[in-house]
Amino acid sequence: MDQKDKVLIYIWLGIGVLSQPVFSDGWTATVVKDMTALVSSCVVVPCSFKYTGANRPTSRLSGIWHFKEKPKENIYHEDSVKIVDNFKGRTKLLGSLGEGNCSLMMDQVKDHDNGPFCFRIEIPTHDQYSYVDECVRIAMLSQPLKPTLLAPKTATEGEPFTITCSVMHTCPSEWPSLTWSTGESIITYHRNHGLGKWETLSTLTLLPQEKDDHSEVSCTANFHGGKTSSERFQIFVKRKENIWYIIVPVTVGLGTAVMFGALCVLMRKKYKRQIVELQTRSGNSMWNRFSRMSRRFNSGGSEPGSASTEQRQ
Structure with a gap:
C-alpha cells in the first residue's frame, strides 16, 4: 500500500470519527x-x-x-x-x-x-x-373505560355525604368532563400518574334525607371525540341519632316502670286489706263462741231455755 492510499484511508477514518456523535x-x-x-x-x-x-x-x-x-x-x-x-x-x-x-x-x-x-x-x-x-x-x-365511584357504605340523614368519580385517560390536552345526575357541591381536578396516564376526578357533596334512601346517583364521563361512559351508585341513608331518639325510649321505659310499680303498690294494699278483714272476721267468730261457752258455764251448764222449764215445774 503506497503513501497515497494510506492518506485516503486516514481521511475516510477521520470522516467516520466526525460522524460518531450520532452514536455517542x-x-x-x-x-x-x-x-x-x-x-x-x-x-x-x-x-x-x-x-x-x-x-x-x-x-x-x-x-x-x-x-x-x-x-x-x-x-x-x-x-x-x-x-x-x-x-x-x-x-x-x-x-x-x-x-x-x-x-x-x-x-x-x-x-x-x-x-x-x-x-x-x-x-x-x-x-x-x-x-x-x-x-x-x-x-x-374501541370503548372508553367506565368511571370509578368511591364513597362510604352508608350516609347519615342531614349530614354531608361525599362521592368521588374518577376516570383514567391519555389525553391531558383535552380533559374528559365528568357530569352528575344530581348535585349540590361539585369540585373537579386532575392528576398526572406518569407514563402517559392521567386522571380526572370530580367530587360530589350531598345532604341526603330519609327519602333518599336506596336512591341512585350516576356519574358520566364525556371524552374528547364524543364517546361517553357512566357508572351508578346506590345511596343507603340511616336516620340521624339525636336526643329525641334517646329521650323517647327512656321516657316510655320510665313511664312503664312507674305504672307497674304503682299497680304493684295498689295490689299489695288491696290484698293486705282483705287479709285484715279475714283476720277480723275470724276473730269475731271465735269471740262469739267463747261468749256462749262462758254464759253456759255460769248458768250451770244448761241453756237458757232449759232453766225456764224447770222453774215452771
Whole structure:
C-alpha cells in the first residue's frame, strides 16, 4: 500500500470519527413505549431527549416523528407537506424542543394508529439522529373505560355525604368532563400518574334525607371525540341519632316502670286489706263462741231455755 492510499484511508477514518456523535451516549431519549388510546379521542406520548454539544433554542432545532420501519414516512413534521396524508392535521408537538421536550399529541385517533413511532431530531450545521431504540406502540380502545365511584357504605340523614368519580385517560390536552345526575357541591381536578396516564376526578357533596334512601346517583364521563361512559351508585341513608331518639325510649321505659310499680303498690294494699278483714272476721267468730261457752258455764251448764222449764215445774 503506497503513501497515497494510506492518506485516503486516514481521511475516510477521520470522516467516520466526525460522524460518531450520532452514536455517542449524548444522544438519548426517554419515551413511554407502550400506551393505550381511545379511538376518536386523543393521546399524548411523553417524550424527552438529549443531544451532544451546547443547548440550542427551539428555532435551531427541528423535531420529527416517523414510522420506525419507514423512516421516510413522517406522522409529524414542521413542514406539513412532508407528513403522510393520513396524519395531516392530527399531530403536533407539545412543549419546547429547546427544553428537551419532544412530546407528541395525536388527535382523532384511528384504530390503525398503532405505530411503532419514533422521534428524530435534526440540528442544522450540527447533526441529526433518530431515536429508534425509544419508540412508542399504541393499543387502541374501541370503548372508553367506565368511571370509578368511591364513597362510604352508608350516609347519615342531614349530614354531608361525599362521592368521588374518577376516570383514567391519555389525553391531558383535552380533559374528559365528568357530569352528575344530581348535585349540590361539585369540585373537579386532575392528576398526572406518569407514563402517559392521567386522571380526572370530580367530587360530589350531598345532604341526603330519609327519602333518599336506596336512591341512585350516576356519574358520566364525556371524552374528547364524543364517546361517553357512566357508572351508578346506590345511596343507603340511616336516620340521624339525636336526643329525641334517646329521650323517647327512656321516657316510655320510665313511664312503664312507674305504672307497674304503682299497680304493684295498689295490689299489695288491696290484698293486705282483705287479709285484715279475714283476720277480723275470724276473730269475731271465735269471740262469739267463747261468749256462749262462758254464759253456759255460769248458768250451770244448761241453756237458757232449759232453766225456764224447770222453774215452771
